[in-house]
Amino acid sequence: MGVKTILLAAAASACLLAACGPEPEKPAEPAPAPETAAAAPEPAAAGPTGPAAMPPATDLAAFMKARHDNYEMLGANMKVLQDNFRSETPDMAAAGAAAVNVKAFADAMGDWFPAGTGPDSGIESEAKANIWSDRAGFDAAHARMKDEAGKLAAVSDAAGFKAQFPATGLACKNCHDTFREEKP
Amino acid sequence: MDADRPTAETPGGAPAPSLQKVWDAPTRLTHWSLVILIALSWWSAENGQMAIHYWSGLTLVGLLAFRIYWGFAGPETARFARFIRGPRAVAGYVRGLFRQGHRAVFGHSPLGALSVIALLLAIGLQAGTGLFASDTSYVSSGPLSHLVDYDMSEAITELHEDFFNVLLGLIGLHLGAILFYLTVKRANLIGPMITGYRRAVDVEGPPHGLAPVSWLRLVIGTGLAAGLVWLLAS
Numbered sequence: 418m419g420v421k422t423i424l425l426a427a428a429a430s431a432c433l434l435a436a437c438g439p440e441p442e443k444p445a446e447p448a449p450a451p452e453t454a455a456a457a458p459e460p461a462a463a464g465p466t467g468p469a470a471m472p473p474a475t476d477l478a479a480f481m482k483a484r485h486d487n488y489e490m491l492g493a494n495m496k497v498l499q500d501n502f503r504s505e506t507p508d509m510a511a512a513g514a515a516a517v518n519v520k521a522f523a524d525a526m527g528d529w530f531p532a533g534t535g536p537d538s539g540i541e542s543e544a545k546a547n548i549w550s551d552r553a554g555f556d557a558a559h560a561r562m563k564d565e566a567g568k569l570a571a572v573s574d575a576a577g578f579k580a581q582f583p584a585t586g587l588a589c590k591n592c593h594d595t596f597r598e599e600k601p
Numbered sequence: 602m603d604a605d606r607p608t609a610e611t612p613g614g615a616p617a618p619s620l621q622k623v624w625d626a627p628t629r630l631t632h633w634s635l636v637i638l639i640a641l642s643w644w645s646a647e648n649g650q651m652a653i654h655y656w657s658g659l660t661l662v663g664l665l666a667f668r669i670y671w672g673f674a675g676p677e678t679a680r681f682a683r684f685i686r687g688p689r690a691v692a693g694y695v696r697g698l699f700r701q702g703h704r705a706v707f708g709h710s711p712l713g714a715l716s717v718i719a720l721l722l723a724i725g726l727q728a729g730t731g732l733f734a735s736d737t738s739y740v741s742s743g744p745l746s747h748l749v750d751y752d753m754s755e756a757i758t759e760l761h762e763d764f765f766n767v768l769l770g771l772i773g774l775h776l777g778a779i780l781f782y783l784t785v786k787r788a789n790l791i792g793p794m795i796t797g798y799r800r801a802v803d804v805e806g807p808p809h810g811l812a813p814v815s816w817l818r819l820v821i822g823t824g825l826a827a828g829l830v831w832l833l834a835s
Contacts, residue, residue, distance in 0.1 A: 465751070493751040495739040500747040583740065590738035594649070597737070 464514055465493035467521040474531045477538050484529045485542075491522040495586070498569075502582045507575050516570045516578070519585065523566035527559055543598045558592035621801035622810030623708060623793050627819055628679045631668050632794055635724065638664065639772075643765070651741035659744070659830050661728040667826040668721065674818045676811050678708030685718065686711040698786075705788055705799075707806025716775055723768045730761040732833065744833050 468487050474480045497515040501507035535544050548555045565588040569581045624632075638657045645654040672681040686694075690711040697703055709717055735742035735754050746754055782788045793799040801808055 492737070492739070492755070496735070496751040496754065499735070499739045499742060503747050586738050586740040590736075590740045593738050 464511060465490055465497060465518060467518040468525045471529060474534060477534065478540055481534055481538065481540050481542055484534070487522065487526075487529070491519065494518045494522070495589070498582055499586075502579060507578060509573075509575055509578065512578055513570075513573075516566075516572065520563075520566040520570035523559075523563045526562075527556075530555070545596050545598050548596050555592070555596055558588075558596065561591060562588045564588070619801050620798040620810075621707075621806065621808065622798050623678055623806070624797045625676045625679060625811055625813065626797065627667075627671060627822075628675060629794055629797055631664055631671070634664050635661065635668075639724070639768075651736065655741065655743070658728050658731045659834055661724060662732070662833065663826040663830040665721065665725055665728065666829045667822050670822045670825055674814070674822060676814045678811055684709040684711075684714040686714060691715065703786075704805050707810075713778070716771075716778065719771050720768075720775060723764075723771050727761070727764055727768050730757050730764065734758040734761045 468490065469483065471483050471487070472479045494515040498512055498519070501509075501512040501515075530544065530548050532549060534542075535549055536542060536546050565581070565585040569578070569585045572578045572581050638661050642654055642657045642661065645651070645657060671679050677683050691714075694706070694711040706713075732743040732745040733749050733754060734757055735746045736758075742754075749757065779790050782790050789799075798810070801810075
């Protein structure tokens with residue numbers, strides 16, 4: 418068994434080395450272009466956009482579909498932010514553009530929940546009825562979102578971005594936990 | 602049969618001659634760690650304890666990596682090549698199950714092997730999708746979620762949530778089989794998975810049971826698993 422054991426050890430070590438070897442180097446793009454909310458943000462190529470204009474709420478299905486699509490796009494922006502948050506060398510141009518987008522979503526979404534666009538509409542939605550029955554609570558959650566998104570959009574450096582991103586995500590979560598239906 | 606009944610069946614104590622070792626300690630420890638960590642992963646996800654969920658999931662990946670390695674480097678009853686059999690062997694085992702003179706297999710039966718493979722694959726898919734998953738608020742996410750784009754991450758997250766029901770189903774089947782052996786076949790499979798031993802008169806295989814393997818293999822396997830988790834987390 419001795420030889421077999423040694424062979425096995427060698428193979429295992431080779432596996433380990435192979436696993437260590439090709440750790441993909443992230444493309445080093447420091448690009449510390451300071452991006453502020455005031456400066457006109459250059460939309461990153463093929464990056465996610467800001468909110469789309471909502472159709473009139475007279476067409477419930479179209480309105481709620483547009484709202485859902487807007488939250489999907491908001492999610493895509495948050496994904497860009499999270500990927501850069503995790504990166505040791507965040508692309509601050511992309512993150513800055515996404516942060517400005519997130520702020521635009523946060524500012525706009527207060528108008529996305531008129532009466533009748535919840536579960537009582539009969540249309541599948543993750544919006545819970547307590548958005549309307551506890552409007553003050555919902556508005557407070559929205560105010561927190563606007564506040565944290567505003568702070569994130571105002572950040573200009575990687576350190577500030579990394580410090581503010583979790584608080585922004587927690588503002589999303591704060592509202593989701595109370596007012597968004599978990600998938601059954 | 603009663604004449605051969607062992608007098609000492611103390612768990613952890615020195616085995617009486619009539620006890621046969623069937624499961625080695627690393628295999629048993631891996632098994633029960635999987636049980637505990639799957640339960641912990643479920644509980645932490647249900648209760649929004651995502652920091653716990655992150656680490657219990659990563660630990661599951663490490664345990665799986667070790668179990669796969671152990672399936673090649675471990676002792677006889679842990680080895681895939683030893684217990685994975687073709688459909689004919691499975692059918693033959695099922696037919697023989699209700700015949701007189703049926704004896705418990707040394708290690709996994711051909712049918713039990715299917716359960717082992719299905720469970721390992723399912724846990725692998727469950728933990729593997731978790732590596733790329735992300736929550737709706739982008740507060741918590743798997744360590745590799747940055748490698749996939751938004752749509753892919755969303756699809757994988759949905760699979761991660763839905764597929765858990767498949768894993769639960771397989772676990773149910775596994776428990777059902779154990780209950781079947783306990784009640785119908787009067788064979789306790791749980792005890793040996795805890796102590797490593799069972800009564801020699803009941804089983805096939807070498808009388809003294811499992812031959813140990815070099816501790817070096819255990820060190821290598823543990824290192825591989827820990828290294829993988831470290832790579833994933835960093």
